[in-house]
Amino acid sequence: MDLNGKRLGIYIPLGYPEPKTFLEYIDLISNLIDMLEIGIPTRSPIYDGPIIRKAHKEILGKGVLPEHIKSYPELSKLKCDLVALAYYSEIGADLSKILRSIADLGFKCLLTPDLLIEYPEKLDLYTKASRDNGLEPCFFISSKTPYKLVEKISELEPYMIYLGLQASTGTSLPIQVLRNISIARELIKGRAPLAVGFGINSTDRLIAILRGGADIAVVGSEVVRRLGKDPSNAVDFVRSLSNAIRG
Amino acid sequence: MGEDLIPRYWYNIAPDLPRPVPPPIDPLDSESSLVDRLKEILPHHLIDQEFSFERYIEIPADVRNIYREIGRPTPLLRARGLEKLLNTRAKIYYKYEGSLPSGSHKLNTAVAQVYYTYKEGYGVVVTETGAGQWGLAVSIASNMLGLKSQIFMTRSSYLSKSKRVKLMIENGAEVYPSPSDLTETGRGFLKQDPNHPGSLGIAISEAVETVLKDPWSKRYIPGSVMEYVLIHQSVIGLEAMEQMRREGEEPSVIIGCVGGGSNLAGISYPFYGEAVRRGEKPPRIVGAESSLVPKMTKGVYMYEHPDTGGALPMIKMLTLGRNFIPPSIRAAGLRYHGVAPSLSILIIEGFVEPRAYTPDQAREAGLLFYRSEGILPAPESAHAIAAAIEEAKKAGDREITILVNLSGHGLYDQDFYGV
Numbered sequence: 001m002d003l004n005g006k007r008l009g010i011y012i013p014l015g016y017p018e019p020k021t022f023l024e025y026i027d028l029i030s031n032l033i034d035m036l037e038i039g040i041p042t043r044s045p046i047y048d049g050p051i052i053r054k055a056h057k058e059i060l061g062k063g064v065l066p067e068h069i070k071s072y073p074e075l076s077k078l079k080c081d082l083v084a085l086a087y088y089s090e091i092g093a094d095l096s097k098i099l100r101s102i103a104d105l106g107f108k109c110l111l112t113p114d115l116l117i118e119y120p121e122k123l124d125l126y127t128k129a130s131r132d133n134g135l136e137p138c139f140f141i142s143s144k145t146p147y148k149l150v151e152k153i154s155e156l157e158p159y160m161i162y163l164g165l166q167a168s169t170g171t172s173l174p175i176q177v178l179r180n181i182s183i184a185r186e187l188i189k190g191r192a193p194l195a196v197g198f199g200i201n202s203t204d205r206l207i208a209i210l211r212g213g214a215d216i217a218v219v220g221s222e223v224v225r226r227l228g229k230d231p232s233n234a235v236d237f238v239r240s241l242s243n244a245i246r247g
Numbered sequence: 248m249g250e251d252l253i254p255r256y257w258y259n260i261a262p263d264l265p266r267p268v269p270p271p272i273d274p275l276d277s278e279s280s281l282v283d284r285l286k287e288i289l290p291h292h293l294i295d296q297e298f299s300f301e302r303y304i305e306i307p308a309d310v311r312n313i314y315r316e317i318g319r320p321t322p323l324l325r326a327r328g329l330e331k332l333l334n335t336r337a338k339i340y341y342k343y344e345g346s347l348p349s350g351s352h353k354l355n356t357a358v359a360q361v362y363y364t365y366k367e368g369y370g371v372v373v374t375e376t377g378a379g380q381w382g383l384a385v386s387i388a389s390n391m392l393g394l395k396s397q398i399f400m401t402r403s404s405y406l407s408k409s410k411r412v413k414l415m416i417e418n419g420a421e422v423y424p425s426p427s428d429l430t431e432t433g434r435g436f437l438k439q440d441p442n443h444p445g446s447l448g449i450a451i452s453e454a455v456e457t458v459l460k461d462p463w464s465k466r467y468i469p470g471s472v473m474e475y476v477l478i479h480q481s482v483i484g485l486e487a488m489e490q491m492r493r494e495g496e497e498p499s500v501i502i503g504c505v506g507g508g509s510n511l512a513g514i515s516y517p518f519y520g521e522a523v524r525r526g527e528k529p530p531r532i533v534g535a536e537s538s539l540v541p542k543m544t545k546g547v548y549m550y551e552h553p554d555t556g557g558a559l560p561m562i563k564m565l566t567l568g569r570n571f572i573p574p575s576i577r578a579a580g581l582r583y584h585g586v587a588p589s590l591s592i593l594i595i596e597g598f599v600e601p602r603a604y605t606p607d608q609a610r611e612a613g614l615l616f617y618r619s620e621g622i623l624p625a626p627e628s629a630h631a632i633a634a635a636i637e638e639a640k641k642a643g644d645r646e647i648t649i650l651v652n653l654s655g656h657g658l659y660d661q662d663f664y665g666v
Contacts, residue, residue, distance in 0.1 A: 046272050046550075049280045053273075117267045143300040144261045144268040167270045167298060167560075171283040174291035175298045183300040 003245050006210040009035035009195065010238060011085065011220030013055045014072070015064035017228050023074055025227060028235050030078040032242035035195075037111070037218060038075070040066045040086035040098070047113050049170030051221040055228065066091065069101055076106045083138065083159070088112040088119050088126075095126065099133040109138035109159040116141065116149060127156055140164060143180045150187040158192045160216060165209070166198035170221030173199075178212035185213045203244040210245065252320035252489050253311055256303035258481035260512070260589055261474065263302070263520040265596045268474065268588045271560035272550060281560040287462040288455055288559075292363040296475040302520075304478060306359075313358045313391065314482065321346050321483070323490035328619035330639070336646050337639040340496065341653040342487045342514055343622070351625060351655030352510050353384035353470060356479035360468040361388040371395040371465040373457045375425065375450030377506070378404055378579035378627065379411030380655055381470030386418035397465075399425040399433075399453040401445035401582070403575035410659045425450040432456055432556040444575045447583045452556030459558070471507025472553055472562075472587045480513025483652060488517050491650065498650035500531040500638055504630040505543060506580040508534075508587035511599070514652040516589075519598065532599045533638065534590070535630035537581040537609070540573045542566060543594055543601030551585060565591040576606060577663035578626035604633045606663075612636050613657060614664055625655035626663045 010033050015022050026036060039045075041064050045056050066086070069075075075082060084102045091098050091112070099110055115126055116139060127137045136159035141150055143163075153161060163184045165177040177196075184194055197218035200206055206217050219241060226234035261268055273281045285294055296304055306314075326339040344352035364372050372394055376382030382398040389396040398420050405412060405424035415422050423429060425445045426436035432452040436443045443449075451469065458467045469476060491498060501518055503511030515532045522529040536543050546565035553559050555569045566585035573582040586594065593599040604612075606626075613629030615636065616622065624632055635651040657663065 044275060046275070047270060049273070049283065050278055053275065054278075117269050120266050142267060142270055143298050144264075144270070146264050146267060147262040147302070149267070164270075168272065168280065168282045171280055173283065173286055173294050173298065175295050180298075180300040 003207070003210055006245055007034035007216040008241055008245055009033065009037055009197070009216050009218035010223055011037040011039060011197070011218055012224060012227065013039035013052065013059055014041055014069055015059045015062070016055050016224065017058065018062055019064065021231055023072070025231050025234065026078060027074070029238045030080050032238050033080050035081045035083060035216060035218070036078060037083045037085050038069070040069065040084055040091065042087055042090055044087060044090060046087070047164070047168050049168045049221060051170045051225050055224050066098070069105070073105070082107040083109055083111055085111045085113070088115045088122065092119065092122065095129050096133065099129055099135055103133045103135050107135065109136045111138050111140055111162060113140040113164070115139070116145060120149070138162065141184070147187055150184065154188045154191040160193045160195040161188055162195040162197060162218070164198045165196050169198050171199055177209065181209065181213045203240055206241055207244055249320050250315055252486050253314050254306065254482055254485040255311065256305055257478045258485060258517045258520060259299060259302055259304055259478050260516045260520055263523045264589060264592055265598070266592060268592065269563040271562050273560055285560065288458050288467045290360065290363040290367050290369070290466050290468070292367065293360060293475050296478060297473060307362065310359050310362050313362070317348055317354060317358070318346055319482065320486040320490070323487055326616070326620050329616060332615065332619045333636060333639050335639040335642065336644055337642045337649055338496065338646070339635055339639060339649045339651065340491070340498070341651045342483055344483060344652065344654045345622065345625065345656030349380065349384040349387050350658065351380035351384065352480060352483060352513060352652070353381045354387060355482050355513070356476045356509065357381070357384035357388040359479045361385065361392050361394055364466045364468065365392045365394055369464055369466045371397060372468050373397045373454045373465050374399070374468050374470065375447055375454050376400045376470065377447050377582050379408045379415070380580055380625065382415050382420065382422065383411050385468065386415040386420035389420065390418040396420040397457060398422045399427065399450040401425055401447060401450055401579060403444035404579045407577070408659060425453050427453060429453070430456040444572070446555060446572055448553070448555030448569050451554035452558050455554060455558040456556070471509040471583065472585065474587065474589060476509050477512040477516065477587055477589060480509045481517055483513040484515060484517035487514060487650060488521065496648050498530050499647040500533060501650045502533045502535065502631050502634045502638065503652040504581060504627045504654065505534040505536050505586060505590070506627060507583050507585070508590035510652050510654040512587060512590055514650065529598060532593070533634050534594070534599050534601050535634040536601060536603050537576055537578055537630060538603040538605045539576055540567070540582050541603050542584060542586055544603045546586065548591060548595055553585060562588050563591070564588050565594060577660060578606070578609060578630065580627040581630065602634050604630045608633050610664055622653070623657040623664065624653055625657045626660050628654045629657070
């Protein structure tokens, strides 16, 4: 399958590894990627593996808080699409407030991985609040999401539907992810871009997954791991991913 | 005989549930990934089935052949004697899984899990067992496929169900009373109490610890709770659907007992799924538990480790907590602290009605069934019979059709009945 039109997304927790390096890093990679997913600092990254859990713990320890996203106006100047990621369990009470904050910075949507799993009754509220604030809805699904629910959210014209390929981020369980991508595509029927993530840690895997039918592939744990050790190495890694798609 | 009734695919309920099954997670303070470590513990085909997006999963031809050899399809029988005794207009059908060589439904998934372990080149399966039905099934499946089996059996059952222990050993299994002195987990509990009765949660931890010490040759296979176990048990309901059709019947209510949930799920999920896909109201589903282990009626829906030692990732389920030490009841298969995640969702969403029965109620129901049908139900299954009798009595003059999973026979449990 041709990779023309396929997109690369990168996930980084806000302010990681510390605010200055974070800003320098996203500036360097923003031309190499199509979508930057910013993780709002959280104390309960329940669907995340050890690398991202540790990253959130570190940034919280350095005083980076969810509301601090407003103090990163540089985000609005980036050329790639911006998506925020936050757990509904933590931001649900202040949903409109956070949606307003990220809308002001030019974000496309707020991805809440626990919305459909733990709060499916909040689906309409979240969708309306997103649109009221000038954002598009976007949804996280897993291989355990009921078919009817996938079909329902596909009809809401979301920015993307994000399929978690693994049980948590940064893991590599022996799951036939291409089969699951294929089923997700059949259910979505082209009504929304299919983004995938969790466990994509190499260019080979990235290419295989995009060739397997995903429209957007998001790399998180591997970038965060490299960024925590050596930011320049993390830039090179993203460049290699970008080159693999764009040639 | 009736080979055409053996399904070619297992049924996965996840695509048809009212809400998603939450993923397994690590404890937030864990520096490593218990989720990722599953690949060192479980056969890889089974991990894939656990996270499959497919509604139907093909049954390998070899497994289907073994299903035929062990006596599938199992009979669907009508309990006319019981109906007469109860003087009811309700029709009571039962799917008799006790007819399998192991005497219980457990062989359906044991065959599949041991098969995948064998295909992946491992030589030993390690597992836990409570009443011994699961352990016996694993020992039979392992013997059939030429694998060794190591079985940690809750100490209370190991002492009280010696017949099953002997049968497991006869199949070549190594059987250890749990807690044992073979693992760190076991030694810890024995230190607290040298006569510790054990629990399935502790036995699971011991089995997992044993595999992690030698992940090159061993794999852990669980008897319930994991979604792929429920998927394998769907063979019961898929057969029953066709058998009921041939009888011209549709069940108004489907009943099974609940240890971890695999036998109730096995008989009921295919019926639920078919109704949901047609946009119809599913049949009522009743789950019968022991009043002494009231996880469905008094459990909390939360993330908890399936095993007491916390070696496995946390799953979201109705649970009494992994530290719950159940009393030493004869229906030992019902002693587990939690309910499979998909079944927990169906209980919470009101599709499954939980009922708790005392040992006396189960005993009385089991004996009634024996006197009227000539089959002595396993103590666990007797809880389902108690629910079936209650449903028949409640129906009064109404004609309802009850389908109950008689998940095992009680020929090794005569002392439960005092006969």
